[in-house]
Amino acid sequence: MEDQFKLTETPQLKPKLTASWQAPSNIALVKYWGKHGTQLPANPSISFTLNDCRTITTLTATQSDHHSFEVLLDGKPKPSFAPKIESYFKRIENYSPWIKSYKFKIETTNTFPHSSGIASSASSMAAMSSCIVAMESELTGTKIDKKKASFLARLGSGSACRSLEGKLVVWGEHADTAGSSDLYGVDVSVNLHPIFQDFQDTILLVDKGEKTVSSTLGHELMNGHAFAKARFLQAHSNLTEIKKYLASGDLDGFIKITESEALTLHSMMMTSHPYFMLMKPNTLSIIEEIWKFRNVTKTPVCFTLDAGANVHMLYPAADKEAVEELIKSKLAQYCQNEHYICDHIGNGASAV
The missing domain is CATH 3.30.230.10 (Ribosomal Protein S5; domain 2)
Known part of the structure; x- marks a missing residue:
């Protein structure tokens, strides 16, 4: 190939x-x-x-x-x-x-x-x-x-x-x-539902410094990981499920898989040998505030995490004003220098 x-x-x-x-x-x-x-x-x-x-x-x-x-x-x-x-x-x-x-x-x-x-x-x-x-x-x-x-x-x-x-x-x-x-x-x-076409991603910069453990090392620690086999099977299953939600516009299903995947990623880090943790206390505080906000207002905002402490908030463009108010009133205080980046879905690479 x-x-x-x-x-x-x-x-x-x-x-x-x-x-x-x-x-x-x-x-x-x-x-x-x-x-x-x-x-x-x-x-x-x-x-x-x-x-x-x-x-x-x-x-x-x-x-x-x-x-x-x-x-x-x-x-x-x-x-x-x-x-x-x-x-x-x-x-x-x-x-x-x-x-x-x-x-x-x-x-x-x-x-x-x-x-x-x-x-x-x-x-x-x-x-x-x-x-x-x-x-x-x-x-x-x-x-x-x-x-x-x-x-x-x-x-x-x-x-x-x-x-x-x-x-x-x-x-x-x-x-x-x-x-x-x-x-x-x-x-x-081609199968992306209209509600996801202009989805927003606000990145809350909890820690702008170098990561304590590189992604390269983190990947290597999956070799021989006690839960690796189950994790890989779970990823296949979750990909099948989330594709259905992305095509149908099912925000509840999307939120369920997206947040579970973020926490699973970090649980793999915390249960490897040697174990490590890239989340910070403020990462957890932001997650709890997002959950609280979603439960009270029913706004379909969720979080995901990459291999780091920062939090990606994903939500429909129609809810941008409500989420920005949440960030200013509750979440910016947990960011380094109250710094966050407002981004949205794009189309890939292009010549400059």
């Missing part, structure tokens, strides 16, 4: 190439946690593509006898990114061998705090892979292949393959999702 992404055309090398792309983060509803092989998911996942939380990357390639790269974040050298990018280039060279003939300058910026649980690796690797595929298109005279971009992005960061296109994306082989694959994300937006 991977062979379909190997370059068959002969690239006509040019002295210099430049590409600029932006790619958004995404927020998983059914979580992927645990992997095998080379960036392959232990279970399938489904995510909303965000719009405003994005990475903008400009890639400049200069022909050279020796492949090398430098990376700048917000205009400043970022050597701590080097190991991940070096690993990425090694993984993709079998599929895009022309990269070995160039040295690269990677200039990138985020519209949100790096490494704070808003999947910055997803948006950055999606943007980077979009640049690579755009350059490859220029060298071969073929059209840009977004499926290959998703495939390459996965080799940099698993969840990055869900940030290329579509409002709603499935990654991982799933019996009830036609065309699903462990190799790349699949756009399933």
Whole structure:
């Protein structure tokens, strides 16, 4: 299957190439946690593509006898990114061998705090892979292949393959999702009910610092986890269920699966060996306030969590005013410097 992404055309090398792309983060509803092989998911996942939380990357390639790269974040050298990018280039060279003939300058910026649980690796690797595929298109005279971009992005960061296109994306082989694959994300937006088309995601920034345990290590700890097998089966079942709710507009069913998945993700962290906890006391306070608000007002707002302390509040656009009042009156106090980001569902990567 991977062979379909190997370059068959002969690239006509040019002295210099430049590409600029932006790619958004995404927020998983059914979580992927645990992997095998080379960036392959232990279970399938489904995510909303965000719009405003994005990475903008400009890639400049200069022909050279020796492949090398430098990376700048917000205009400043970022050597701590080097190991991940070096690993990425090694993984993709079998599929895009022309990269070995160039040295690269990677200039990138985020519209949100790096490494704070808003999947910055997803948006950055999606943007980077979009640049690579755009350059490859220029060298071969073929059209840009977004499926290959998703495939390459996965080799940099698993969840990055869900940030290329579509409002709603499935990654991982799933019996009830036609065309699903462990190799790349699949756009399933065609079945998204109108109430979810403009769904809102307000991200409450409980902790904008570096995570104490990386997602990479967290995934590794699922190997041999006492509850791994049951968890993976649960993810398959929950994906089948939530797809039905997303298609029918069943908000109660959506809320049930989404919140359960968030808590399950963190329960896997707390029951691994070694165990760890990424939620903070303020994370729990926000969750309790959301539950209280929903019970009293019947507003269909719910929470989800990524691998971090921050809380994603998901709700229909029609309820935006009520939720903003809740944030200002109750929830902002639990955020670092009362900082939160208002985002909504978007459509994926695009050229800048």
